[in-house]
Amino acid sequence: MSQPVFLIDDDSDLRHALKQGLELEGHHVTDFAAADDALAHIGRDFTGAIVCDIRMPATDGMTFLLKALAIDPTLPVILITGHGDVPLAVKAMREGAYDFLEKPFSPGRLSEVVLRALEKRRLVLENRSLRENLGGGETISDMLVGNSRAMVRLRSEVKAIAQTDADVLVYGETGSGKEVVSRAIHRLSERASAPFVAINCGALPADIIESELFGHEKGAFTGATERRIGKIEHAQGGTVLLDEIESMPLELQVKLLRVIEAKAIERLGSNKLIPVDVRFIAASKADLEKESAAGRFRADLYYRLNVVSVSIPPLREHAEDIPDIFFHLAREARARYRRDIPDITPRIVAELKANPWHGNVRELRNAADRFVIGLWTGTAIDDEPTAADAKRSLSDMMSSHEREIITRELARHDGKIRPVYEALGLSRKALYEKMRKHAIQAKGGEA
Numbered sequence: 001m002s003q004p005v006f007l008i009d010d011d012s013d014l015r016h017a018l019k020q021g022l023e024l025e026g027h028h029v030t031d032f033a034a035a036d037d038a039l040a041h042i043g044r045d046f047t048g049a050i051v052c053d054i055r056m057p058a059t060d061g062m063t064f065l066l067k068a069l070a071i072d073p074t075l076p077v078i079l080i081t082g083h084g085d086v087p088l089a090v091k092a093m094r095e096g097a098y099d100f101l102e103k104p105f106s107p108g109r110l111s112e113v114v115l116r117a118l119e120k121r122r123l124v125l126e127n128r129s130l131r132e133n134l135g136g137g138e139t140i141s142d143m144l145v146g147n148s149r150a151m152v153r154l155r156s157e158v159k160a161i162a163q164t165d166a167d168v169l170v171y172g173e174t175g176s177g178k179e180v181v182s183r184a185i186h187r188l189s190e191r192a193s194a195p196f197v198a199i200n201c202g203a204l205p206a207d208i209i210e211s212e213l214f215g216h217e218k219g220a221f222t223g224a225t226e227r228r229i230g231k232i233e234h235a236q237g238g239t240v241l242l243d244e245i246e247s248m249p250l251e252l253q254v255k256l257l258r259v260i261e262a263k264a265i266e267r268l269g270s271n272k273l274i275p276v277d278v279r280f281i282a283a284s285k286a287d288l289e290k291e292s293a294a295g296r297f298r299a300d301l302y303y304r305l306n307v308v309s310v311s312i313p314p315l316r317e318h319a320e321d322i323p324d325i326f327f328h329l330a331r332e333a334r335a336r337y338r339r340d341i342p343d344i345t346p347r348i349v350a351e352l353k354a355n356p357w358h359g360n361v362r363e364l365r366n367a368a369d370r371f372v373i374g375l376w377t378g379t380a381i382d383d384e385p386t387a388a389d390a391k392r393s394l395s396d397m398m399s400s401h402e403r404e405i406i407t408r409e410l411a412r413h414d415g416k417i418r419p420v421y422e423a424l425g426l427s428r429k430a431l432y433e434k435m436r437k438h439a440i441q442a443k444g445g446e447a
Helices: 012-024 035-039 061-071 083-095 107-133 149-162 178-187 209-214 250-262 288-293 299-305 315-337 346-354 360-373 394-412 417-423 428-437
Strands: 004-008 028-032 049-053 077-081 099-102 168-171 196-200 239-243 279-284 308-311
Touching (some): 004 012, 004 035, 035 061, 049 061, 061 083, 083 099, 099 107, 178 196, 250 299, 315 346, 346 394, 394 428
Parallel strands (some): 049 077, 239 279
C-alpha cells in the first residue's frame, strides 16, 4: 500500500490542481480545506507526508506545523509559500518543517520533494519499529521523564487510571504538561489504537465551539455549506481531551454534560442522536471546585467529570528531574532540527536547576530548542572557568560528564542495559567497560 499524502490548502482551485498533479505522479492524496481537519487524522503512526499552505484562515501553516510536530516531532511537513512568505518559511524550517516550495512550482518539483519526505518517513517508522521490537520503544518513562518521588507517583497514577475507562480531570499549571499526561493515559489504555482528539476550549471562539465539538448539518447556519463531523464524533472509540475546560461557555457546558451522560451527540441542525463511545479527559489550570462554587463553572459537570483526578507537579517541586527532562527535550529537538546536542556541562545543569521555570516544561522545552539550535542565552556557557574547574584536568571533567550521562540513561531506562547502549551508540562491551571504569552499578540486567 502506497504512503499517503495529505494536501492542505483553502484555495479549492489550487488544491484540486495540486492533487491532480500528485496523483498523476502516482501518489495517494487526501486533500483538506482546513488544517484542523487534517490534524484530526494524524498520529504517531501516520505513514505519509503533509503538504500545507502557509497563508490560510483559522489555523495557518505555521500553527499547523507546531501542532503536527507536537504529535510527532519527526512528521515531514512541506510548506507552500508565496514570494512574500519566504522569510516565514525559513523560520518554519528552523521550527522543524521538512522543506518549503515557493509558488509557482511544477507538479514534478512538488512530487520530488514529497518522494524524499515519504522515504524519510518510511525510514523513521522502520527505525522506531526496530527499537520497539528490541525493547527500546516508548514507555511511560519516556513520556513522563524523571525519577523524583513526585514523578514516580505521577507515573503510577497514570498507569492505574489508564487501565480504567473512567473520565478524568487533569490539573496543572500553565505549561506543566497536561496534554502529555492525557496522551500517556490514552496510549496506555485499551483505546490506544483509536483517535486521540485534543480540543483547546480557550482557543476556540464561542460562536464556533459548538460546531467544532458536535458538528453540523448542511444549512444549519449561514456558511454551513456541507455536513461536518464534530471532534467528539471523530474520536469514536478513542479519547477526547478538553483542554482549558474552565474557558467553556456555561451554556455549552449543559450540552456537554448531556453528551457525557447519554453517550450520544446531536449535530447542529439535526434532531438525530448519534451514539458515541469516547473517554473524556478534561484539563484545567483552575480549581474547578472553587470555580463551580463561585458560579463560573457548572457544579453538575464538575462532579460528572471528576470521577478520577490527577495533579501534575510544577517543575519547581521536582527540580532534581530538570536535567533529565532537559536532556529528553534536547533529544526531541535534535530530531526536529537535525543538529547534534552540545555538551551539557555541570555548570549548565546547575543553572537549569536554579531557574524557577515559571512556564514549567513548556518554557524548558523552548530553552532546549534554543540550546540545540545554538542560541542558548544562559550565562553558564560563556562564564569564565570557576576556581574549582581550574583545578580539574580536561580528562577529569570529561570523565565526570561521561559518568553523569551513563547514570542518567540507566535511570531513564530503569537500569536496563540494552536500551542504554543502543541510545548511546555503544556496543554492550564498551558500555560495561565504561560502567566498570566509573564504578556504576545497574540493577535492570539485559532486558
